[in-house]
Amino acid sequence: MVGWLKTILPWLLLAVLLLLPKTNPSDNLIRLLFITAVWTTTSLGWNLLGGMAGQVSFGFAVFFGLGAYTTALLMHAGHSPYFGFIGGAAIAMLASFLIGLPTFRLRGPYFVIATIGVTEAVRVIMNNLDVTGGSSGYRITEDQPFSQNEHYYSAIVAVALAVLVSTVIANSKFGLALRAIKQDEDAAADLGVNPYTSKLWVHAIAAGLTGIAGGIYARRAAFFYPGDVFAFQTGISILLMPVIGGIGTVWGPVLGGVIYGMVEEEISVKFPNLHLLIYGSLLIAIILLEPDGLLGLLRRVFRLFPSQQAKTKLAGNPG
């Protein structure tokens, strides 16, 4: 019963999201869902590398920004925006190899710190690059009128793709290999997993998803600049979402993306003087009280009221 519900629920959710614009919702709801979908896509991407393979990167802003710039430049050259998104993904993946090839030789804190160095260096270089408008940023102008729904659909498709990719990886041999790397890299290597190439590939997939999200974001924002898309802060936001939601799972990052996309803006609008305090405290509370994120919390709450079947299981399992 429960298992059946679990398979049907995501499809139901997708159907609701796709049919939503037909019901004439407010512009604001569509906008919030768009933002949520974009951030959830990056969150799922980050989670593949950070959650499943355990490689914490602060550098995802690079892929987000490259996706944005590539899409904008391709659109400027007269290509369709959808070709732009794919191009953004491709360039982000290429960059992920350039970054990953040297840095994945590093372990633990050194990898984390290297990713910080890369983002900052890329940001300053992009600020000075004349081809992309340097620090003035880049502006996308489209001839066709602004269509709220078109942007919305492209973001929903991206997030559905991200969920699909995550689910497939989580249930595959590749996913197992990633989890083995997270547990113990040396042991994984002994079991015949090549940690280096596995990390490179999952990094590329994660970067591709983030690049698409960056492109979709950029097309709707229509203006962006390096101090924004390549900011350290952007990288931190991308990593906060899966942590808030529940790291290493498929639905945790989605939950985190929803919190970030919807709740954070509400907080900052309602409490212009206290939003940092509230958001910071929320983060502290989640980390100290529920290391598995909100998804872990939900699981616990449901376990408090277990079905009969689960109760007997628990009873049969002392300790």
Add this chain to the structure above:
Amino acid sequence: MDAVEYLDLLLKSLLLAGVYAAMAVGMTVIYGVMKIVNLAHAGFLMLGAYFALEMFQRFHVDPILGSVLALPVFFLFGMAVHWLLIRWLPKSDTPTLASLLLMFGFWLVLQNIAYLIWGNEDQSILTPLTLSSVQIGQISIPKVNLVVFAAAVFCMAVLQIVFHRSWFGRSMRALIQNPYAAQIVGVDDQKTARLTFGLGAAFAGFAGGLLGMLFSFSPDFGRPFLLRSFVIIVLGGLESVSGVALGAILLAILETFGINIPLPVYWHGWSFHYLPPSYQQVIPFALLVVVLLILPKGLSSLFNRKWKAA
């Protein structure tokens, strides 16, 4: 540029390195003992600057003395933070994501509290020292930088003595080298961790006061210094005080000289060009990445290797 000018720049970058070292050392001790990358470090720096400012404005305490007074105050503050938040984190011998984000969340809270107390003014500390300088031949050295440098070096020397001579210092070093063996021989790791976090916070507060004498600050202050601290402690190999000093010197020199030394460029034949100053901030981060790739354990591994060989 002539030799005197290079000497001038060299002196200035060395003076800057003193503050850089003081600011990074707090991060290093916390990392070394507890394997926590303290993202709230920037928040401590900012509070330290405001502490020195308040002492200066309300009680007319010289900001150098104010910075030194920040040491005990922030020591207690750090211990309280440890008691309140950090001791609940699961222990680990590599930095965990949880610890990173806990400190990030705490940084946000500190920033917001500072906005509530001090508002968003760009504050600064102006003393008679601030704008005067010592003239040696053609070289002029800002007095405030000299004093700040002296204070930083003095406190680092005291730290080094604590590190090597006291029971607490020995416990810390034991925990850095081998946490398991240290506990077996009777080091109380919780207590040492608490003291260490206090010490790290104390140095952050102290360095914050010193930075407050050199720069203007607001509650948003500290971000560029946080990133520089990262670079320095990585250059220094993450765990040693002398490594930090070395990393700080290297960073300060490269930052200053990076745009003043002509670089050979090949573009339709060889020619010499200066790096445009707008690229100055690439230097620390590019340096960071390069050093990590060549020497994954930091600069001091070079020396350690030699010592081991000897």
Add this chain to the structure above:
Amino acid sequence: MRGTLIFIGQNIRRASILALALGGIVTLCTGSSRAAVADDTIKIGVVLPTTGSESKPGQYQKEGIELAIKQINDAGGIMVKSKGKKLKVEEVFYDDGTDSKKSASLTERAMSSDGVVAVLGGYSTALGTAESVMADRYKTPWITTGAGATAIFGKGYQYAFGSLSPVALIGTTSAEFLGSLMDQGKLKKGLKVAMVVENTDHGTDYVQGFTDWSNKHPGYFQIVLNEKFELGATDFSGILQKVKNSHADIFLSDAHLPDYITMHRQYLQNGLHHQMVSYGARGPEANARQALGAGTDYIFAGIWWSNMLPYPQAKKFATDYKAFTGHDVDSWYAAPAYDGMRILAQAIAAAGSLDKTAIRDALKKAQLKDSVLPGQVLKFAANGQSEYPFVITQNKPGNKVDIVFPKDAATGEPVAPNPNK
């Protein structure tokens, strides 16, 4: 079994603490809905940074807007013909945290769902540019009170306006001012100029304006150094060394306040000296004078407004502002925001309805005749940007500031060359 109970017990405690915290936040968030407010007010969205690196100027601009709103409401509100009565203005404020993603998002939110008839805001070019996109998208008038880069307005936008004169004009006016000093013989002609500006649109426009004037008037300046620096730098000794080596006579920079303070400190400590020094639109700020003391004396600045302007309405604005906020008006930031709100109010009254397009049409024609800004008239050019003259101020000893250029607004004589040693 006991183990299970303990397990569940711990779960309940931890889960309930967290659930409580979350529940609290959610209730707080959904508690008061903005849409519920009665519709006999005119809602104006204000999107400005009050946290983050631009928070101080953002704060000043917010205060300027709020002062205007208070005065309008004290006078009974704005007469709206279609409603047949005077309506009060209600401010809906959003803090974007100096994050352009948020600026754009919050502007969009204000325009699409919070029912505002117009949005004011966008301090600093980057944040303003991000917001400008939304104006035409939602056909809602948007007036930036803090973004002066021309790049925002050259795009054929129909709903975007700006109450700041173009930044390039600071450069031009500065050049004109220095040129006039040369004509008077206070400075020699053909002086060498070193320019070190921030790597932003603001810096680029400033340099552009200065070099344009210089090219049109050969013989006045010789630009020997033109470099950019990244925002938020900590160490300027390298770049100041370049300034020293360029042997310039005039030092021109264009910087944000924290960078101005840091750079000028290091400038003074390094014993640099030039006949004239400027930091673009920064100079007379109270925080800078507190940070640098007498070190800021004789710095000149090209700014959009000064409390030294001799108009009665400008004096009144300065007094009202002090009574309203409890502190003196600091440099120019509050004035364009104040007038931005006032010209909007005038346009709403002229439109006679709360229809956004009608207000836009009225804004295009609007002329604020008692403007506090230089020239005393605020109006928008065809591209939406306003163009009024800049004033050049110079800091004088004892925390005094004088307008020294143009002549008809001057409150004191320019001191040149800089007598500081």
